[in-house]
Amino acid sequence: MEEYIELIMAVVIVLTCAIAVLLVGKRLRIPFIIGYFITGVIVGPFGLHLITEEQVSLLAELGVILLMFTIGLEIPLKNLLSMKKIVLIGGGLQLILTTGVVWLVMVAAGFSSSVSLFIGFLVAHSSTAIIMNIYQKSGEIDTQHGKIALGLLIFQDLNVVPMMMLVPLLAGSSETDLAGSVLNFFIGMGLLAVILIASIYLVPKFLERVTLTRSSELFVMAVVLICLGIAWVMSLTGVSIALGAFLAGVAISGSDYSHEVIGQIMPIRDLLTSFFFVSIGMMLNLTYLSEHLLLIAGVSVLLLLGKTLINFVSVKVIGISAGAAILSAIGLSQVGEFSFILGSTGLATGLLTQNMYQIFLAMSIVTMAITPFYVAAGPWIAGKITSRLPEKHRDFDEFCIPGETDLESHVIIVGYGLGGRYVARALKKMGIPYIILEMNAETVAKERKRGENIVYGDASRECNLEFAGIDKAQTIVISIPIMEAIKAIVTTARRMNPKISIITRSRYISETNELYRLGADEVIVDEKEAALQIFRRILANQQIPVQELEMYSQQVRSEVYNEYLDGTGGGKPPAPGQKNSGGILDAIRLKAKHADEVISTEKTHVEQIRVGKDCDCAGKRLCDLHLRMNFGVSVIAVRRAGRQDAIVSPDGETVLEEGDTVVVIGNRDDIATMTMLFTEKDGEEK
Numbered sequence: 001m002e003e004y005i006e007l008i009m010a011v012v013i014v015l016t017c018a019i020a021v022l023l024v025g026k027r028l029r030i031p032f033i034i035g036y037f038i039t040g041v042i043v044g045p046f047g048l049h050l051i052t053e054e055q056v057s058l059l060a061e062l063g064v065i066l067l068m069f070t071i072g073l074e075i076p077l078k079n080l081l082s083m084k085k086i087v088l089i090g091g092g093l094q095l096i097l098t099t100g101v102v103w104l105v106m107v108a109a110g111f112s113s114s115v116s117l118f119i120g121f122l123v124a125h126s127s128t129a130i131i132m133n134i135y136q137k138s139g140e141i142d143t144q145h146g147k148i149a150l151g152l153l154i155f156q157d158l159n160v161v162p163m164m165m166l167v168p169l170l171a172g173s174s175e176t177d178l179a180g181s182v183l184n185f186f187i188g189m190g191l192l193a194v195i196l197i198a199s200i201y202l203v204p205k206f207l208e209r210v211t212l213t214r215s216s217e218l219f220v221m222a223v224v225l226i227c228l229g230i231a232w233v234m235s236l237t238g239v240s241i242a243l244g245a246f247l248a249g250v251a252i253s254g255s256d257y258s259h260e261v262i263g264q265i266m267p268i269r270d271l272l273t274s275f276f277f278v279s280i281g282m283m284l285n286l287t288y289l290s291e292h293l294l295l296i297a298g299v300s301v302l303l304l305l306g307k308t309l310i311n312f313v314s315v316k317v318i319g320i321s322a323g324a325a326i327l328s329a330i331g332l333s334q335v336g337e338f339s340f341i342l343g344s345t346g347l348a349t350g351l352l353t354q355n356m357y358q359i360f361l362a363m364s365i366v367t368m369a370i371t372p373f374y375v376a377a378g379p380w381i382a383g384k385i386t387s388r389l390p391e392k393h394r395d396f397d398e399f400c401i402p403g404e405t406d407l408e409s410h411v412i413i414v415g416y417g418l419g420g421r422y423v424a425r426a427l428k429k430m431g432i433p434y435i436i437l438e439m440n441a442e443t444v445a446k447e448r449k450r451g452e453n454i455v456y457g458d459a460s461r462e463c464n465l466e467f468a469g470i471d472k473a474q475t476i477v478i479s480i481p482i483m484e485a486i487k488a489i490v491t492t493a494r495r496m497n498p499k500i501s502i503i504t505r506s507r508y509i510s511e512t513n514e515l516y517r518l519g520a521d522e523v524i525v526d527e528k529e530a531a532l533q534i535f536r537r538i539l540a541n542q543q544i545p546v547q548e549l550e551m552y553s554q555q556v557r558s559e560v561y562n563e564y565l566d567g568t569g570g571g572k573p574p575a576p577g578q579k580n581s582g583g584i585l586d587a588i589r590l591k592a593k594h595a596d597e598v599i600s601t602e603k604t605h606v607e608q609i610r611v612g613k614d615c616d617c618a619g620k621r622l623c624d625l626h627l628r629m630n631f632g633v634s635v636i637a638v639r640r641a642g643r644q645d646a647i648v649s650p651d652g653e654t655v656l657e658e659g660d661t662v663v664v665i666g667n668r669d670d671i672a673t674m675t676m677l678f679t680e681k682d683g684e685e686k
Contacts, residue, residue: 010055014278017043017050031372033130036274037365040281053282060279063272064129064337065245069227070269071132071141071150072249073258083151085318090148091155094314094332098124098307114170118351121163122343122360123303125336128153128242129276130368134375135331145327148315152332157243160338164345171349199230199251207257211441211456216264223261226252242338257441263461280337280365289362296359300366304374307333326382334371335364407433407469412476414459414489416443416452419479419505424452435468460488462496470496478504483511487518494519606636607671611660612680623652631674633666 018039025035043050099120106116131149132141140146203226210222227248234244252258289296311329316322343360346352352360410433413420420436427434436454438444444456457464459478470476476493478486486504493502503522506515512523611618617625627633639646641659656662662678664671 006055007058010051011059013043013050014039014056014275018274018278032274033133033277033372034369036277037281037284037369040278041284041286043278044282044284046282046285046287051282053279056275056279056282059272059275061241061276063269063274063276064242065231066227066265066269067129067133067273067276068242068246069231069249070262070265071128071136072246072251073253073262083147083154086148086151086315087155089318090315090320091152093317094152094311095124095156095159097310097314101306101310115351118167118170118342118346119360121166122339122346123307123335125156125160125339125342126153126307126332127334127336127368127371128157129273129337130334130371131331131375133273134372144320144324145331148320148324148328149331152311152315152328154246156336157246157338160243160342163342167342167345167349167351171346171351195230195234199248203230203252204257207252207261208441208445211257219260220264223264227265257456260457260461260464262463263458266461266463276337280340280368283340283361284365285358285362288358292359292362296362296366299359300363300370303335303363304333304367304370322386323382326385327378330378330381331371331375333374334367335360339364407435408472409474410434410469410472412437412459412465412468412470412473414476414478415480416440416447416454417479417481420477423477423479437464437468460485460492462492465493465496470500473497473500475501475503478502481505481507483507487514490515490518490520606663606665607668609662609664609671609675609678611656611658611662611678613658614681615658615678617656617677618658620656621652622650622654622656625656625677627664627674631666632670633664633674635662636665637663639663 018036021039021042022032022035025032025038041047045052099117102120102123103113103116106119107113111119131153135141135143135146135149141150207222207226210219227245230248230251231241231244234247235241252261308329311332312325315325315328320328340361343352343357347354347357411423411427413423413427413434413436416424416436416438420438424434424436434453436447436452437457437459438447438454439456439458441456444454447454455464455467457467459465459468470493476489478489480486483506486506490502490504493500501522502520503524504515504520505524506512507525509525512525515523622635627635635650635654637646637648638650638654638656639661641657641661646663647654664674666674
């Protein structure tokens with residue numbers, strides 16, 4: 001019981017201190033990762049000694065596991081396989097060159113060959129947790145240098161296993177069975193491949209069965225089970241549990257539910273990852289750092305610059321453009337978290353002395369702390385260097401990695417019910433790109449087989465809107481009926497893209513004020529549109545001309561809005577002498593009317609117009625009217641008065657006669673302007 005209380009106390013202390021540090025850091029524009037390091041220094045054993053590293057170690061490990069899992073989710077297996085050139089050649093070169101250079105320097109400095117080789121292993125690794133966290137926050141994971149960095153990190157992490165096996169050999173342990181270790185390694189890799197292949201085929205089917213239950217709680221439980229379960233099983237083969245979590249994410253990255261999984265796990269991951277960064281800060285001995293400040297600072301700078309150069313050479317050899325090679329090299333210049341695991345093993349076996357380990361620890365944390373600033377300066381550094389190179393070497397896109405094609409100026413459709421289907425059908429006919437977010441797993445599976453661009457995901461989650469390209473989208477159409485979900489989506493979409501056009505439905509007109517306040521541009525009200533459509537059908541059945549039909553419809557539309565928006569509640573108009581609430585209500589009313597006018601006038605529309613008596617177009621040929629040139633409206637059919645048949649695609653010689661019905665296509669505004677030619681003239685005009 002006391003252990004649980006101590007854990008809760010540690011969490012409270014860390015969160016309290018972190019919030020205080022991050023609030024101050026936000027004002028000073030200090031990256032969050034640095035704030036976590038500072039928090040760790042303050043609360044740790046070398047600071048105020050409020051908690052110990054052991055108290056947060058479990059949460060820190062879980063944070064790394066979830067971070068690696070979500071990174072794996074964002075890298076489909078086909079993309080990972082397409083990176084084999086980067087992973088094998090680039091990663092191999094980076095590891096060999098870094099280890100070799102460090103070995104030479106250390107041997108020249110008087111260290112033994114085995115110690116020098118081991119330190120080379122430590123320095124060769126980079127921080128997956130830090131650089132992937134930075135790239136995720138900045139949206140650089142899908143960039144060329146982001147994928148290059150990921151490829152090299154994967155190779156580094158895979159090599160932790162054989163390096164751990166070599167530690168007893170380097171330490172000179174006589175109990176080590178080299179042949180047995182190698183055999184166990186290959187057996188483990190074989191089992192790993194079997195588990196990964198089984199996961200790729202079985203996990204998506206399992207998730208599909210879970211999503212059919214429509215239970216969010218069950219879905220979250222299934223996600224956690226998949227993440228921890230597969231990571232644990234893979235760890236039995238000798239793979240680190242963090243790398244196992246990454247491979248678990250890769251296993252389900254190609255399923256229809258990967259982005260919803262990210263949305264469910266992201267809040268937990270962000271919280272637990274912060275504990276990992278805090279735990280690193282807790283390791284830093286400020287006394288030792290101050291005593292050896294110049295040495296640690298000098299070695300850290302040399303390490304950052306040296307690794308940057310080696311990383312650049314490693315990726316440039318395989319044909320990467322100079323710009324992308326520099327950016328990826330900068331990103332991988334620090335020492336990684338897996339080096340801490342290797343370092344502690346080396347300390348336990350006697351390869352490293354306590355002083356050597358403290359210098360390594362301080363140097364590693366310093367390089368990690370500098371990384372956010374170094375990465376932020378990366379584009380400027382790359383620009384300066386590439387500007388001095390011949391023009392043919394400046395291209396950042398010389399080496400292309402296959403990936404998903406990004407949509408631009410597209411429409412995001414939320415919900416694939418009846419309304420969503422009609423919107424998608426119309427957009428498809430007009431050649432406008434779109435993507436659909438839908439929460440019904442059955443619908444997603446069925447429509448994907450038919451070729452629809454539809455994914456499973458909750459549109460109120462940022463990660464799903466990011467996947468749908470919210471930053472590049474022109475419009476988001478929300479066609480779901482649940483008001484609370486609509487509010488969440490409108491709020492999130494407006495925050496992520498202030499310029500996007502948001503069109504949403506609502507069941508009742510009383511909900512429009514709130515939706516406009518949250519950021520909706522246009523609200524289509526079910527009860528209002530139903531009333532208007534009934535009214536239009538009644539008038540149409542009475543053979544009312546389109547000109548009068550539109551006039552009456554607009555009048556009713558305005559009255560419907562005024563009745564609610566001018567009222568004091570319940571849709572009732574204000575009492576005589578009672579003032580309007582003014583200000584914001586007036587603005588809302590005007591915006592609502594404007595939005596409705598836009599709804600009624602946007603996009604291409606087909607309409608029937610009757611040729612009135614003595615109107616300007618009666619008795620004239622179509623070619624003489626120049627409708628297309630003057631109004632942007634085309635005549636697609638003419639039905640003669642008193643006859644059922646029609647002239648389809650009439651030529652310019654077709655003469656319009658009184659009583660004819662002309663079918664036109666064009667923008668609503670243009671059609672409305674053009675109707676003056678068809679309007680019957682009154683007695684004075686005659």
